[in-house]
Amino acid sequence: MITMMGISHQFKIGKKGKERIVPVLHDIDLSVEKGEIVAIVGRSGSGKSTLLNLMSGYIRPTAGEIKVAGRMVTKLDEGAWADFRLAHYGFIFQNFQLISSMTAYENVELPLVLKGVGQSERRKRVEKMLENVDIAAFASHYPSELSGGQQQRVSVARSLVLEPPIVLADEPSGSLDSENEKSLLTMIKQLNHELGITFVIITHDDQVASVAHRTIRLQDGRLARQAPLVSVESIKETFDLAKGGHHS
Numbered sequence: 001m002i003t004m005m006g007i008s009h010q011f012k013i014g015k016k017g018k019e020r021i022v023p024v025l026h027d028i029d030l031s032v033e034k035g036e037i038v039a040i041v042g043r044s045g046s047g048k049s050t051l052l053n054l055m056s057g058y059i060r061p062t063a064g065e066i067k068v069a070g071r072m073v074t075k076l077d078e079g080a081w082a083d084f085r086l087a088h089y090g091f092i093f094q095n096f097q098l099i100s101s102m103t104a105y106e107n108v109e110l111p112l113v114l115k116g117v118g119q120s121e122r123r124k125r126v127e128k129m130l131e132n133v134d135i136a137a138f139a140s141h142y143p144s145e146l147s148g149g150q151q152q153r154v155s156v157a158r159s160l161v162l163e164p165p166i167v168l169a170d171e172p173s174g175s176l177d178s179e180n181e182k183s184l185l186t187m188i189k190q191l192n193h194e195l196g197i198t199f200v201i202i203t204h205d206d207q208v209a210s211v212a213h214r215t216i217r218l219q220d221g222r223l224a225r226q227a228p229l230v231s232v233e234s235i236k237e238t239f240d241l242a243k244g245g246h247h248s
């Protein structure tokens with residue numbers, strides 16, 4: 001679903017003429033399969049958010065290529081990226097990013113309005129989504145009239161209402177208590193299972209990482225080597241020996 005090939009990224013900081021280069025990611029090869037839940041973990045500053053921002057096209061890699069849903073997205077211009085994002089990605093953030101002057105219903109409806117979906121179809125989809133995340137009873141509440149957990153549910157509903165194939169989440173449970181965190185994780189598992197949505201989730205939290213099918217660790221901008229149970233060399237050796245033995 002998402003393939004990164006030889007991705008490196010560096011930021012330029014400082015005033016013109018006195019710029020400094022900050023290398024952040026180094027030669028990342030990574031792929032996320034359709035229907036996977038992948039957790040990205042690593043120390044603060046290891047490059048997790050940068051990696052997610054590259055996947056969503058908010059920043060462009062200094063080197064390397066990214067393919068998403070069969071499309072070479074590194075070649076897209078700003079406008080094409082915006083369309084691609086709307087069609088392929090949902091986002092879940094730590095601070096929910098709901099619009100305070102809109103009700104829960106209107107917040108969830110917004111992506112459909114932006115996409116030009118007609119009113120009766122909008123109503124059907126918003127109502128279904130609000131029910132999916134168990135927040136229908138609070139449809140007419142403004143964000144300030146909702147608890148943190150309820151706001152996160154609305155934010156999840158909004159990110160999924162266009163039924164994106166991929167959801168990118170940056171510390172989605174960061175501001176939730178353990179009860180609300182549990183129900184967010186149950187919801188993620190359920191959506192993954194029922195709709196086959198692919199999730200890429202940045203987290204510091206072992207609970208969140210425990211729902212993932214796979215955990216990717218970043219260490220100083222590189223993928224940490226997952227210690228294989230048996231090295232490739234030893235498999236080759238065994239294979240060659242077995243072959244040699246057979247012929248002799």
Ligand SMILES: Nc1ncnc2c1ncn2[C@@H]1O[C@H](COP(=O)(O)OP(=O)(O)OP(=O)(O)O)[C@@H](O)[C@H]1O
Nearest residue numbers: 011012013022024043044045046047048049050051
């Ligand atoms: N826009 C930017 N300009 C310059 N440097 C940046 C920029 N964004 C991030 N960095 C630097 O890149 C490095 C990685 O940052 P990033 O936010 O990807 O880390 P992270 O692993 O997500 O950290 P955290 O867990 O604290 O959110 C940091 O050293 C950071 O200072």
